[in-house]
Amino acid sequence: MSPELIDRLREAGYKITPPRLAVLEVIQREGEHLNPNEILAQAQAIHPQTGRATVYRTLELLTNLGIVRPIYVGDSGPTYIRAEGGHHHLVCSQCGRILDFEQCVADSMERELEARFGFRIKSHLLEFYGLCADCCGEETTGAS
Amino acid sequence: MSPELIDRLREAGYKITPPRLAVLEVIQREGEHLNPNEILAQAQAIHPQTGRATVYRTLELLTNLGIVRPIYVGDSGPTYIRAEGGHHHLVCSQCGRILDFEQCVADSMERELEARFGFRIKSHLLEFYGLCADCCGEETTGAS
DNA sequence: AATCAAATGAGACGAAATCTCATTTACAGC
DNA sequence: GCTGTAAATGAGATTTCGTCTCATTTGATT
Numbered sequence: 001m002s003p004e005l006i007d008r009l010r011e012a013g014y015k016i017t018p019p020r021l022a023v024l025e026v027i028q029r030e031g032e033h034l035n036p037n038e039i040l041a042q043a044q045a046i047h048p049q050t051g052r053a054t055v056y057r058t059l060e061l062l063t064n065l066g067i068v069r070p071i072y073v074g075d076s077g078p079t080y081i082r083a084e085g086g087h088h089h090l091v092c093s094q095c096g097r098i099l100d101f102e103q104c105v106a107d108s109m110e111r112e113l114e115a116r117f118g119f120r121i122k123s124h125l126l127e128f129y130g131l132c133a134d135c136c137g138e139e140t141t142g143a144s
Numbered sequence: 145m146s147p148e149l150i151d152r153l154r155e156a157g158y159k160i161t162p163p164r165l166a167v168l169e170v171i172q173r174e175g176e177h178l179n180p181n182e183i184l185a186q187a188q189a190i191h192p193q194t195g196r197a198t199v200y201r202t203l204e205l206l207t208n209l210g211i212v213r214p215i216y217v218g219d220s221g222p223t224y225i226r227a228e229g230g231h232h233h234l235v236c237s238q239c240g241r242i243l244d245f246e247q248c249v250a251d252s253m254e255r256e257l258e259a260r261f262g263f264r265i266k267s268h269l270l271e272f273y274g275l276c277a278d279c280c281g282e283e284t285t286g287a288s
Numbered sequence: 289a290a291t292c293a294a295a296t297g298a299g300a301c302g303a304a305a306t307c308t309c310a311t312t313t314a315c316a317g318c
Numbered sequence: 319g320c321t322g323t324a325a326a327t328g329a330g331a332t333t334t335c336g337t338c339t340c341a342t343t344t345g346a347t348t
Contacts, residue, residue, distance in 0.1 A: 015314050015325065036304080051328040056305065066237055069273060072216030077304080083237070083273065090263055093210065093227075099261060105249045110272065117243060118277030119234055127269040128254065129213060129227070133262030159294060159345050180336080195297040200336065221335080 002028060005067065012065060022046040023058045027068055033079045066122055073098060073127070086124045092132035099132075146172065149211065156209060166190040167202045171212060177223045210266060217242060217271065230268045236276035243276075 005024055006016060014020070022043040026034070030042065040055045059080060062068045070078040073089055074096050081087060086106060090099040110121045149168055150160060158164070166187040170178070174186065184199045203224060206212045213227040217235060225231060230250060234243040254265045 017314070017326065019327070049328070052304095053306075053329085054327060057326085063237065066275075069237065072222075075214070078216075090257060090261055090265075092263070093207065093213065093266070101257070101261075103253075103256075105253055106270065106272075109247075109249055113234060113245070113272060114274075117234055117245075118280070119236070119272070119274045120280050121234075121272045121274035122237070123273045125269070125271045125273070126250065128250075128257060128263070128265045129267045129269070130258075130263045130265035136262070136264050161295065161345070163296075181334095193297070196335095197298085197337075198296060201295085 008065060008067065014061065018047045019043065019050045019054045020058050020061075022050055023055060023062070027062070027080065027082070032081045033071075035077055035079045039080065069123065071125065083123055086126065089125075089127045090132075091127055091129050092135055093129050097132050097134075152209060152211065158205065162191045163187065163194045163198045164202050164205075166194055167199060167206070171206070171224065171226075176225045177215075179221055179223045183224065213267065215269065227267055230270065233269075233271045234276075235271055235273050236279055237273050241276050241278075 005028070006021075009020065009024075010016060023039060025046055026039050026042040034042070036052075036055060036059065039059070040050065040052055043050045043055060059068065059070075063070065063083075066083050068080045069083040071081050071087065072078055073091060086104050088101050088104050090101060091097070104124075104126060106124045106126055110124070113119060114121055149172070150165075153164065153168075154160060167183060169190055170183050170186040178186075180196075180199060180203065183203070184194065184196055187194045187199060203212065203214075207214065207227075210227050212224045214222040215225050215231065216222055217233055230248050232245050232248050234245060235241070248268075248270060250268045250270055254268070257263060258265055
């Protein structure tokens with residue numbers, strides 16, 4: 001468990017508790033796209049008496065600190081990803097398929113927006129919506 | 145109420161019913177960023193006996209037809225926007241403020257991704273996350 | 289007008305997130 | 319190492335949101 005993140009909590013005035021360590025451990029180990037229930041389950045594997053409310057509270061806390069960020073893709077509720085860096089998805093609005101890709105043109109925009117709006121930008125999300133190759137054919141199939 | 149959208153429904157084989165007209169009216173009039181509850185309330189102002197289930201069903205239907213699209217920004221559940229075109233947000237992860245901006249570099253990427261993945265892209269969402277000018281100062285203010 | 293499948297709405301239902309509050313605990317100060 | 323205290327926790331109640339069911343209604347075609 002990286003002491004770096006623990007320090008960020010401590011320096012922000014938060015106490016270092018077993019449930020918080022468990023959630024941090026899960027986030028750091030599993031990384032991406034876990035939903036609150038999965039995080040709860042895995043945190044309980046580390047610290048069994050961890051409660052649901054605490055997981056939600058911790059995720060909110062980590063979000064405010066800019067360590068994680070909720071993301072909604074498709075219709076599958078929120079999942080949590082590390083707050084830094086970019087995430088790029090190609091989403092089929094018919095079958096729900098999601099492709100990730102790396103290439104991104106957003107970086108050049110970041111500096112521009114930072115200058116224009118005074119933001120300090122930490123991450124971005126770029127999603128394209130449309131029909132995937134498979135769904136292109138049956139486009140306007142109509143009512144069932 | 146634009147007959148154009150009504151025709152799209154009819155041509156897809158759907159019946160033209162009062163609740164559907166009410167939802168379409170609300171979407172078209174209010175435009176952006178309404179959540180299902182708000183849509184329900186406003187649809188009931190037009191057609192009082194409109195039920196919640198029907199609103200959800202209609203939104204799903206309109207989503208499949210590519211007329212609207214759900215969007216999740218911040219932690220405030222889904223809202224619906226018109227499906228066409230791009231949406232660009234600058235989100236402060238501390239205070240939740242959302243700025244919209246128009247300028248976008250995504251268009252050039254669209255063709256590239258269409259070629260690479262065989263998608264037919266209809267819209268995109270570009271969100272930058274960070275701290276707004278006001279929140280930059282108090283960045284790591286810490287626990288309450 | 290008659291027909292029939294699609295569409296509807298009321299309420300049951302389920303899941304997910306929030307709230308409450310008594311108890312526990314991390315940590316600063318001694 | 320102990321103690322005091324406010325922060326943090328967890329269990330469960332509660333709310334909120336969305337889905338499902340099914341009997342009834344209704345739009346569109348003939």
